[in-house]
Amino acid sequence: MNRWSVLVDNLRSQLWPLPALALLLALLLGVGLPRFDAAMNDSMPPGLTAWLFSGGPEAARTVLSAVASSLITVTSLTFSLTVVTLQLASSQYSPRVLRTFAADPFVHVTLSLLLGTFVYSLTVLRTVRASLDDQDAFVPQVSVTVGFVLGVASVGMLVGFLAHLARQIRVESILRQVHADTEATMRHVYGDERDNDGIPQVPPTPGGRTVSLCAGSSGFLTAVEGQPLLGAALETGAVVVLADHPGDFLIAGTPVAVAWAAEGGELDESAVTRLVDALNGALRTDSERTAAQDPEFGLRQIIDIAVRALSPGVNDPTTAVHALSHAAALLCEAAHYRLGSRLLHDDAGRVRVVLPRPDFAAMLDLVLTQPRRYGSDDPYVLARMFTLLREVAWTTRSPEHHRAVSGQLARLTDAMHRHSFDERERARLQELEQSVRQALAGHWPVTSA
Known part of the structure; x- marks a missing residue:
């Protein structure tokens, strides 16, 4: 973009x-x-x-x-x-x-x-x-x-x-609009980068002494232009790895990227100056987050609505369940893309610039961490989180995604055991827990209503 x-x-x-x-x-x-x-x-x-x-x-x-x-x-x-x-x-x-x-x-x-x-x-x-x-x-x-x-x-x-x-x-209209905006952002950011395209995404490891490149301004990182960075990296013979992605908050004067000589050795002062200038020209900061290159921002908005609904002053778990449903649909959509860092190569196929992007585990953690903390004592909210994991587990066959689902399942199960439910509620939740494991094994379970 x-x-x-x-x-x-x-x-x-x-x-x-x-x-x-x-x-x-x-x-x-x-x-x-x-x-x-x-x-x-x-x-x-x-x-x-x-x-x-x-x-x-x-x-x-x-x-x-x-x-x-x-x-x-x-x-x-x-x-x-x-x-x-x-x-x-x-x-x-x-x-x-x-x-x-x-x-x-x-x-x-x-x-x-x-x-x-x-x-x-x-x-x-x-x-x-x-x-x-x-x-x-x-x-x-x-x-x-x-x-x-x-x-x-x-x-x-x-x-x-x-x-x-x-x-x-109406909250349903807000959720629908945020959902549509986030889907559009995903399509724009990831484009045709499907998870099954077979292209390995292996970031490089430092081959020499690294140099820290600092941010020139403070604010939310809203966009990164990769091509100017790639041009500067080729010109100076460097490899540049950013540490932050759109949605993170940058502090002026603190490192936002590291660089090293692609052929070993050290980068001279002029090369470092060129890289810093290119970096500050490629990064766009603002006083607020935007959805321009930040798919997580839509998920953040949806989960904010869910968490606000779960607060004692509002006490609206139904809205939280609806918000988690939209988050589940977006996670299932995101699972089809190749998430994680974007690698820019030179003509020889070597990685010269690494632009970090949130991976699937980070998105799943964003969606579930706060609702699990604030809503795990409500059986309906907890049930929707189990169902979300089941839907995501069925949608993707990626081992990396399944590991993320398994980790969240363990944390959600632990949260369930820390709260008191009556016999019927606990049986229902345990049934949903098992349904997630079956979905991870490639079987869609039939659960009771």
Whole structure:
């Protein structure tokens, strides 16, 4: 993903770009259409004139004034509802889902239409003239008609916005949107790197004295451009291994990568300087995590919702179960990709740059660690975590993935034994535990309801 893709991803989560563009277009339209009206004057086709505004200057001013004054009030209401929604999402679900709400295109289009119609109506209003001694009356019929149509469309958009907001604030809608965004990120980051492509991913080992390369700025690592690093590594005859992946927080002045001479020996000072410059140019940091190159961010959002639902103040295990279901689907999708570090090679096939990425074990640990800690005393939440392991175990045949599932199964079983359940609940949980082992052996078990 290049820097322009990262920029587009950042702009998507901002509320101002599309409304600002709409204001500019509305201003241009408000200046251009009255000139078109003046040029056409009385040469409008009769069939078209019948559909246009037919009132005088005072009526035109009344219509445009009513549209402008009402829409600025409606726009204020829309902004207020948006802010309240963001506050509710932050407190009820997770602060990290605010980016999902802010990137909602329906909100952007609504604000753009309302603000654009307001600016357009004011701009056209200045061109309406009454008949005086030194000037003729002028009513831009097309312009006023367009203002009327935009006003009606704005009312319809407001009704649609309210319905959309009521739907989007539901936790199921939030989970579905985060799920879709995370799937898109996986497809973009991993592309055609399927786990069964047969390409070995063996990172290199240092062949000489290593040099630490430090970060130039602090913040969340949002994107890494591999090609500039590869070019610098080839130019200096070095091997570069990054220590952090998108989603990690970097501290300026601390090592973020190591490098060594590909042919042995040591890297000279000029080579190290070149590598540091290339590294700082290849790393993108921001004050918040983004999904641009960070598939774990979507899983983090989903698990945050699950953990918040399990808190004593909320006490909503059903939402936690639903969140774990979405996490299970994403893990099953991730299992089909070749996870782990991305290796960049030179023309001779030697590894020159290693870009770390989370492996399957890390993703599975992210999904289960906190729900296991905070929800293992609830039999339904615990049952869903066992079921998640069974689904993942069935989906993948990778020995590495199965080892990760087995490790999580042992930890989940231990958590089950630390809590008190009645006889029926414990029997159900033990049945699910055995079903995971059967799925690891390649058999889909039939469990009781």
